[in-house]
Amino acid sequence: MCAWHLYCYSFRRSVFSKSLRITTPIISIITNQRPFHSIKNDVFPLTILPAISVDKRKMTTTAIMDGTTSTTSSTPVTRKTVSLADYDAYGFDLDHTLAKYKLVEFFDMVYSCLTNFLVNKKGYDAKLKTDLQKYKDFICKGLFLDIEKGNILKLADDGSILKAVHGTKELTTSQLKSEYGDDLKWEHAETVKKLLRNQKVSWRFFENYFDTPGLVAMAQIIDILDSKADTDKADASDYSLAWQDVLDGLIEMYTFTNYAEDKGEFFPIFKKDPSKYVEACSSDIKKWLKSLKQDNKVVFLLTSSYVDFADKTLEAALGPDWATYFDINIFYARKPSYFSDTASHHILEDGKDVGPADTLKKNGFYSRGNHRDLMKFISEQTGKENPQVVYFGDNICADCYPAKMFAGWGTVLLLEEMDAEGYTCSDGTVPQHEDEGCDGQPASKKSKLPHFEHSSLVTPEEREYLTSQFWDTFLYHEDTIRPKRMNTFWGSVISEYSCITVPSLEYLAGVPLSHQFESFNAVSGNTQGFHPGRPASLLP
Template identity: 35%
Template sequence: MPEWFISVECSEYQEASYTFTARMVLHKVNEEDCLREKVMKKKYYCKNNKRKKQQPFPENDTFKFTDYDCIGFDLDNTICRYKVGEIMRLEYNLIAEYMVNRYGYEPELLLPLDDDMDFLQKGLILDIKRGNFMKCAENGRILRATHGTRPMTRDEIHDTYGKDRIWEPVVEFMRTLYDHPVPGEVPVLRSFKDYLDLPAAVACARAIDAQDSSPEGPLEEYDIWPDVHVAMCNMYRREHFRNDQGGFFPEIKNNPEKYIYEASDKLKKWLKAINEHTFTFLITGSSIDYASHNARYVLGPDWREYFDMVICTAKKPGFFSGERPFRFLVGADDGDAVPSHKLRIDGNYSGGNWRDLLNLVKQEACVDNPHCLYVGDHLAQDVIAPSLMGIDTVAIVEELAAEGMIGDSMEHDAGCDLMSTYWGSFFTTDGDTRVLGLERINTLYGSVPLRHARLAVPSLEAVARYPIKHQYDAFSQDSSGFFPGDPVVLHF
């Protein structure tokens, strides 16, 4: 049912006699008008508070969402929380079927993912040519490794990578966690950073196992990863969503309840409160049709009202450091480039870059140095990349709920799928057990929030329990930003 409002329009006014003539006008309210009205209210607030020079944060060891002039949210695994176990099983099956049917790999790849679920852990790094997977420390040292799915002994690691257990490409990789640090170079490693690419690690490892057990035996150099990469990318091709191809998108469209959680009423209320307080953006690498489908399922048909601007196919991490232009959307396709002076704070766009968005925020919020925050799960794209541009971040780390937190009973529905007996804790592996607390964290990926985030939470549902003005402890020399509690493993 359409919404309506009544306005009074003045048609005659005489100051001496105070004569006033007016007429009632009935207007239909559409979605765009509502969004624009909200934006104008925020602009009015900013201009009348004359916050031309934004003040620094009062304390470095505390954090509040309301301290920020704009907040960006990732979609996948942040606003849209997947049922991780189910989504990884779907992804693996599609990758394995593609490799067997298209490239003729051994049918052993079609065995259930659950047979090797213990192999999975976010943050694994593949030595592409040698076929070795490794988990590394924050200084680049190899903590544990496998060849295919077979665990490597300490001597094998020493013989392959030296007694220091340091592989030089990892040292170069550590600063940004980008797989291709030098444009144009052939990649020598591949890291697995989130649950949308993690099943590809099992497919690759199993293919290496099959090669090693074949009559040809182990190879000096493996060329398996390129095939796995093609199979993985085939699932996510942008046009597959509208054409119902590739397997992944049709399954998500037809059975969203199997793979995606709906947001709680508390989270919806929290997001709307944030949006009423500050400018909010949805910045996602997903295409607009897939993003709209998932956001509608998670937040409801009014999902667009939760954000001022929506930016799809953002191509992070380049969005934060590059100069790719914003583009208009023509249906689900990219249109013409948007001149920076025509960007609207309540628009829907594709592509884009942080510099132009920041300039728009400065203009709309009337602040020379706005406080900016980004919230996301991908430790390279959503945490490190924005932090290197001076943007504060909140890291979504689902392993907190999977492994358990001090003083909080929140659990992860797929906790068993995210915990590995071989690789050990996401946060600390083969570290000094005499050390307790944050100093015990020694893994490369587990240490990222300490260096690049203000706060780390298992999901947005954890912060939605509290008002938007709630004050949290932030990561600092004197405090921990893990919320609602430190990982249990750090204190035993």
């Protein structure tokens, strides 16, 4: 994932035997992000996705359109399994995908940069500059800020409010009903689910770890504003102005030109010591990336990060020879607009934009662009008229949704919360866990209860930031009435726009490319696509 969104396992025995350690973007800042154009299917036809494994006794074809029908039958079919070996090209996001950030150090740095801006440039109370660890249980990806009310919401898959706070203070059910009605439905939920992008007028959702510390700062500012108000709460205009100040801080931190100019505090701190904030990829991931280029297949980098920041980040993650892992490199892609715009790719030479590219060339460096020109390049390189592409990313809104909906690509979501809360190894890909049945159910009467794993990539400190006791988990919220299921807003989005979801690339590097992964199906909230098994929060 990436600053543009703000701006506009080797699961082998050795991994599990080590002390607890996890993976997870840079940055798409909110100022100039263009909305999707109104797109009709006849303008952007869905391409055929890779062949999937189907029981031939029941089906006559293995190729299906992504979403509905078979190419040789009018009968709708549901994707059952997917194999990475069936793809012709493999695309990778950078931040929180190829580059895993050391979250404790990263969160602390981001929060410090932002609160310094708010105190020093906007005049807020210096008590904002508190130790973020005090609020670590307040951090949860996917929360919604109702700007005019000063409320922060966690939503269910049907758009109803599961839990909420005003500032940092929890709201009771009666308080919520007085503000949102007896059904507790948030009026903007359907709009968000349809567009899956932010708008800066009345609400904002926090989809990544580059902006989540901003929510902590905003919650404290709401408390401060309320304490100074004549009534119980400050005016809606006060909250709106405060959010604009927080947004200004995020923009100053992540504006891509600040990297070269040593402005905005975030970039100057980061580039002094990238390895303080970025984990080096394992040798297993490096070998796996190299192996993907066999048989005339294409491996490409597609990130919204600008080239100078990305170069430093990739060097920390993959080494100084990072470019050898990719057949083409695209920066400042402005996702999700890359999948809907017709903007030309621009050639980069020594990190400088030298103008539009007529054609894309192997080993080239580019910025901006659109997916259709990239598909032409992939077709030329593979010799395939309709090459099949899979894209790996951590952001369901900027990576998976547009890649699947507008380009017809397969999608793999990297969700580090899986590593933080633990999961069962139930798909047969992890050594010494073959006896655990699908979704953690015992494969035989002799099987024990599901065994939860945390890979050696996640530290105990990071787990505390990624799993909130206050908000409950990213995928589930406690429900004492209905049977346990994935019931959160973002859980339903993941099951719709991700083919499979894994904790990290480290896991995939330890699995044969030909492995058949069971994928998510058309039923909202289904959990078959989690690998190597369901997260702990979704198990009985």
